Amino acid sequence: MENGRFLVSSSPHIRSGESTQRIMMDVAIALLPALFSGIWFFGLRALMMTIVAVVFAVASEVVMQKVMKRPVTVKDFSAVVTGMLIAFNVPSTLPLWMVAIGAIFAIVIVKQCFGGVGHNFINPALAARAMLLASWPVDMTAWVTPGVDAVTTATPLALIKGTEAVNVVLPNVMDLFVGNVGGCIGETSALALLIGGLYLLYRKVISYRIPVIYIATVGVFAFMFSGFDLSYVPYHVFAGGLFLGAIFMATDYSSSPMTAKGQIIFAIGCGFLTSVIRFFGGYPEGVSYSILLMNIATPLIDRFTLPRKFGEVKKSA
Amino acid sequence: MKKLTFKGGTHPPHSKKATEKLALEKANAPKTVVIPMQQHIGAPCDPIVAVGDEVKVGQKIGEAKGFVSVPVHSSVSGKVTAIEPRMYSGGTKVTCVVIESDMQDTIHESVTSKGSLEALSADDIKNIIKEAGIVGMGGAAFPTHVKLAPPPEKNVDTVILNGAECEPYLTADHRLMLENPEDVVLGLQAFMKVLNVSKGYIGIEDNKVDAIEVMQKAAQGKAGIEVVVLHAKYPQGAEKQLINACTGREVPSGGLPADAGVVVNNVGTAAAVAKAIKTGMPLVERIVTITGAGINNPKNLLVKIGTNFREVVDQCGGFKGNPQKIIAGGPMMGIAQFHIDIPVIKGTSGILVLSEEEARLPESSNCIRCGKCVDVCPINLMPAGLSAHALLDNYDQAEGLHAMDCIECGSCSFVCPAKRPLVESIRLAKREILAKRRKAQAK
Ligand code: SF4
Numbered sequence: 001m002e003n004g005r006f007l008v009s010s011s012p013h014i015r016s017g018e019s020t021q022r023i024m025m026d027v028a029i030a031l032l033p034a035l036f037s038g039i040w041f042f043g044l045r046a047l048m049m050t051i052v053a054v055v056f057a058v059a060s061e062v063v064m065q066k067v068m069k070r071p072v073t074v075k076d077f078s079a080v081v082t083g084m085l086i087a088f089n090v091p092s093t094l095p096l097w098m099v100a101i102g103a104i105f106a107i108v109i110v111k112q113c114f115g116g117v118g119h120n121f122i123n124p125a126l127a128a129r130a131m132l133l134a135s136w137p138v139d140m141t142a143w144v145t146p147g148v149d150a151v152t153t154a155t156p157l158a159l160i161k162g163t164e165a166v167n168v169v170l171p172n173v174m175d176l177f178v179g180n181v182g183g184c185i186g187e188t189s190a191l192a193l194l195i196g197g198l199y200l201l202y203r204k205v206i207s208y209r210i211p212v213i214y215i216a217t218v219g220v221f222a223f224m225f226s227g228f229d230l231s232y233v234p235y236h237v238f239a240g241g242l243f244l245g246a247i248f249m250a251t252d253y254s255s256s257p258m259t260a261k262g263q264i265i266f267a268i269g270c271g272f273l274t275s276v277i278r279f280f281g282g283y284p285e286g287v288s289y290s291i292l293l294m295n296i297a298t299p300l301i302d303r304f305t306l307p308r309k310f311g312e313v314k315k316s317a
Numbered sequence: 318m319k320k321l322t323f324k325g326g327t328h329p330p331h332s333k334k335a336t337e338k339l340a341l342e343k344a345n346a347p348k349t350v351v352i353p354m355q356q357h358i359g360a361p362c363d364p365i366v367a368v369g370d371e372v373k374v375g376q377k378i379g380e381a382k383g384f385v386s387v388p389v390h391s392s393v394s395g396k397v398t399a400i401e402p403r404m405y406s407g408g409t410k411v412t413c414v415v416i417e418s419d420m421q422d423t424i425h426e427s428v429t430s431k432g433s434l435e436a437l438s439a440d441d442i443k444n445i446i447k448e449a450g451i452v453g454m455g456g457a458a459f460p461t462h463v464k465l466a467p468p469p470e471k472n473v474d475t476v477i478l479n480g481a482e483c484e485p486y487l488t489a490d491h492r493l494m495l496e497n498p499e500d501v502v503l504g505l506q507a508f509m510k511v512l513n514v515s516k517g518y519i520g521i522e523d524n525k526v527d528a529i530e531v532m533q534k535a536a537q538g539k540a541g542i543e544v545v546v547l548h549a550k551y552p553q554g555a556e557k558q559l560i561n562a563c564t565g566r567e568v569p570s571g572g573l574p575a576d577a578g579v580v581v582n583n584v585g586t587a588a589a590v591a592k593a594i595k596t597g598m599p600l601v602e603r604i605v606t607i608t609g610a611g612i613n614n615p616k617n618l619l620v621k622i623g624t625n626f627r628e629v630v631d632q633c634g635g636f637k638g639n640p641q642k643i644i645a646g647g648p649m650m651g652i653a654q655f656h657i658d659i660p661v662i663k664g665t666s667g668i669l670v671l672s673e674e675e676a677r678l679p680e681s682s683n684c685i686r687c688g689k690c691v692d693v694c695p696i697n698l699m700p701a702g703l704s705a706h707a708l709l710d711n712y713d714q715a716e717g718l719h720a721m722d723c724i725e726c727g728s729c730s731f732v733c734p735a736k737r738p739l740v741e742s743i744r745l746a747k748r749e750i751l752a753k754r755r756k757a758q759a760k
């Protein structure tokens with residue numbers, strides 16, 4: 001280079017060590033405790049399902065990008081995360097081929113058709129869950145109790161709601177917290193999800209805003225809607241997909257607002273909708289649909305929560 | 318100790334270890350200097366010497382044209398051998414006066430002490446500053462006397478000296494404060510006298526503990542002068558952020574520091590003013606930090622204006638390995654150079670040489686909407702959205718998202734995990750918007 005021209009580019013000339021891959025890998029790592037708890041409570045089938053979902057998610061991304069002649073970006077790990085989340089959002093008895101279809105749908109339709117990572121306006125894993133639920137409602141709600149002698153059961157929220165007449169008693173709050181209850185593979189252990197969430201906070205991948213405000217809002221509304229009965233609150237907070245949804249799905253970058261104010265509005269909206277669906281809607285569980293609905297509102301929220309720029313002079317009306 | 322700061326910002330690695338403990342050294346006298354007639358923001362100078370003329374150190378060789386302009390002086394004694402356009406660090410060619418040094422460093426007759434600060438009037442001082450060719454030494458090189466003449470309706474009550482040196486790698490201001498704190502304080506007093514204000518701050522980042530101590534000692538007993546400790550955070554030294562940290566005031570969007578009642582100057586500028594008053598020597602040399610992984614022996618050198626980058630680099634042991642990038646200034650806002658054969662000018666705070674590995678540009682990928690750029694933007698803009706519009710040539714939308722408020726600090730591009738060309742595209746949008754505004758005005 002001594003006599004030649006040197007490299008010229010626009011400043012800044014240094015970049016942080018952050019990368020999309022690093023972030024997605026962190027999310028995958030944060031999902032591991034929930035995966036372990038899933039395997040612990042629902043057996044090796046949970047692992048099998050996760051692997052199937054990840055493999056199909058990654059493979060469909062490669063194929064799709066090849067077909068669309070885009071650069072293949074599976075190295076960024078985002079398809080792995082989507083795959084894991086799909087498996088975590090279905091019951092452990094779901095046929096493997098259905099899991100595969102969910103993964104293909106999430107990547108091909110929801111992610112790649114809209115332009116790939118960052119361009120999906122709704123959460124791919126949640127969209128897949130909604131699609132599966134609409135297509136195979138029976139398989140998608142075939143809950144079993146954790147353990148080897150898995151018997152048919154209902155989720156704690158369904159029990160509270162009384163939508164399913166099964167002779168099971170409501171589990172105690174401790175079982176609920178560690179995840180020893182019926183439900184989707186990755187959603188039952190609030191504890192494992194919490195550990196993952198703390199890791200993401202520590203790594204600054206997410207901010208506390210969406211998860212904390214979402215969960216708190218659900219707590220508050222559960223208290224109000226149940227006629228100010230405190231005993232319902234822990235069930236609404238720890239049961240169902242709330243922790244999974246609040247920590248891992250509602251925080252999806254592409255489909256949640258970018259500004260602090262926007263994230264707060266988004267989280268409160270998610271919490272409110274979740275409670276409304278749980279108390280007044282037809283489903284015992286409302287996390288997925290409320291996040292999906294708020295996903296759709298995200299562009300609007302972003303538009304109306306532009307931060308006040310530095311030095312902006314208040315317009316005198 | 319109370320530490321002050323602003324909202325937003327980021328933490329690039331400081332990378333100052335290589336030079337922060339190295340005392341200032343005088344660079345070897347150059348045999349030839351190439352002195353551009355434009356080293357400042359504003360109108361270029363007209364050369365007032367001709368080829369063949371003998372000149373001396375401190376002699377005026379370029380006359381300022383217009384109010385926003387300052388004269389240029391010779392940094393050596395010797396003979397003018399050429400007056401022609403040459404490349405300089407601004408990336409274009411400008412008229413330069415080339416002087417062959419006689420190595421005598423004979424000082425020009427006009428260079429005499431201007432007496433004590435007490436004896437000088439505000440107008441005297443302003444005139445000395447202008448005639449000494451003093452500009453902002455932090456890198457922007459805006460003529461200092463212009464800053465010292467705010468419109469009378471603005472109630473300026475505070476002067477802030479910028480000793481933050483938030484750009485990674487650079488240690489020129491740090492060493493100056495350590496080794497010449499009296500001049501910094503004297504310069505600040507001069508500014509305060511010109512503007513007739515009683516409050517003067519010297520803002521220093523907390524990663525320069527020794528400089529804070531030294532400056533505090535130097536400021537002791539000086540009426541109205543206070544050293545302010547700032548959090549080491551980029552861009553702490555940006556004018557608006559510095560004012561916000563020190564005074565809590567916000568410069569209104571589109572406004573100048575004077576609109577917040579403040580005038581900001583770099584510590585290096587203050588020292589240059591002190592020198593011009595004490596000795597009469599105009600701005601003919603400056604401190605330059607020469608550093609980076611591509612330099613064998615990084616240094617802080619006192620370099621004569623017009624010295625070739627190559628000569629300076631050679632005094633630092635030359636290149637290490639096969640460096641790929643040369644930057645005039647720091648890594649966040651400095652300008653990458655095609656060639657090394659360009660002169661050091663008044664605004665050259667550093668020569669940063671990056672190794673092959675450091676210079677490699679990361680490939681950019683899809684924006685993942687992580688919001689990190691929004692979090693760090695000190696102006697509270699939405700760099701992701703702004704840049705998206707800019708890249709699609711939607712300059713009107715970019716303007717609506719306040720592109721013109723961007724201070725081009727580069728924090729957004731620095732943090733972006735997808736390595737998007739954020740500030741690069743916003744800069745482009747700003748240029749287009751300005752061009753459009755100018756056209757509209759012409760109509
Ligand atoms: S930091 Fe980069 S990836 Fe994140 S929102 Fe901004 S532009 Fe997009």
Ligand code: SF4
Nearest residue numbers: 694723724726727729
């Ligand atoms: S948008 Fe401009 S002001 Fe904001 S971080 Fe980027 S470069 Fe700095």
